[in-house]
Amino acid sequence: MDSLIAIWESVPEALRIVIVILLKIIAILLPVIIAVAYTTFAERKIIGYMQVRCGPNRVGPKGWLQPIADVVKLMFKEIITPTKANRAVFFIAPMLALAPALAVWAVIPFWEGGVLSDINAGLLFVLAITSLDVFGIILAGWASNSKYAILSSMRVGAQVVAYEIAMGFALVGVLMLAGSLNLTEIVNAQAGGIQNWFMWPLFGLLVVYFISGVAETNRAPFDVAEGESEIVAGFHIEYSGMAFALFFLAEYASMLLISILTVLLFLGGWLSPFGASFADIPVLGIILGDGIHWLLLKAFFFLVLYLWFRATFPRYRYDQIMRLGWKILIPVTLVWIFGIIVFKALQELGVL
């Protein structure tokens, strides 16, 4: 043990910091990727049960090894490049889709202090990096040199720009109540039990945020980018093997991210719904007190909501998506923000 410490101390300090950060990155991304793999499994199983089917149940006990079989299959598949595709952009596009989807996790806190980079402008960073996701999709569509793919790119571009505005406005309400852009401080501003969570005063914004989140990640019922019935598979129609898997990974990582962000911003993150009063009980206190298990539990609810949407709603028509984004969600957020301003002003004046 002493020799190990001696080796560690002989490493230059700058390098030591880099090693620690790299280990932290692995500690965050490995669970994320495993969670992505099992989200695909959960999706097929849950939607299966909702539609009175079994879902995958052949690989491993009750089908639990299915995601691993899928990964192996995708890895060994040939990556085919269309002859007239723009080769450079064709290969950069999946990476551009995945990199931002993974980079965002740097500022996500999982428990008090459990965050890789606790920056002041955390929420802004999340917004900025998630807004880069769309480039991968747009470029994939363009580089594939396919009519279906470019149509899908155009749809995604317009859709994401429209819903980003509603999403940003929904976050403004959170910022006003929390008074901070730092995600840890936003969660701590909701401390003190379920009645203090922002979901009550900001219920409308929570709904708008989650709907825009579903639209941003191109999931059903807003998945016109993939629209199997019209444009076959959309932007990834020409992709196969791991290149396709990267898009898949990016989409599901974004889903997990939106679920966790919704919880952090509106449902008190890792805070227990019972407040701090139960945390002192010897054994039960660990479960009833604050902790990452609450974050995961609440996030799981939103993840299931994603799947529930997919099993329930038919796909929106393209013009209806635009109408919902510009004419309904944005006005709703503006009115709600105005309400918060009035509430804050009255509080300041001492009326409330």
Next chain:
Amino acid sequence: MTFELFIFYMFATITVVSAIGVVTMRNPVYAALFLILAFFTSAATWILLEAEFLGVVLVLVYVGAVMVLFLFVIMMLDINIDPLREGFIRYLPIGILIAVVVAGEIILVLSSDVFTMDIPKPTPLDYSNTKALGELLYTDYVYPFELAAVILLVAMVAAISLAMRKRNDGTKRQIPIDQIRTKNTDRLRIVKMKSEEKL
């Protein structure tokens, strides 16, 4: 060379190289991609200057929104590049002249006293750039700030009203409220009639 300086030079090199790429690339989509890279690395250098709000907003606004629309337009247009290159030699002297004048002006401005200042001390860890900017914008500079916002709004409304054409030529359009309100009696007419008699 400190680690910070190394990072600065790395980002600065990428910025300059990608900026050159923007003007030299023949394919407009490549040029737009290099512009995105230039924006991104400039944002990184701003963050290095401890202006994290500006850096993040640069990525959010320019890369996340403006460049998406840019790429959108470039991909839709099938730009033929050859005519754009035709006058290259003919306009080269004027181009060089303008470049020299602009470079001279930049050197004159940057070498003046306005830009010479002491290297600012690093701010403490809990210093929030966003908060400081917000306080300044909404107290000392609230009127210029609101004025700029109104001007932007006016420009936006003007642009939309210029681009929007009122069409009264009987174009069919969807009115969702009417669609929701329809009853089956509006669409379906049940006609009672005798069954066909045998001939």
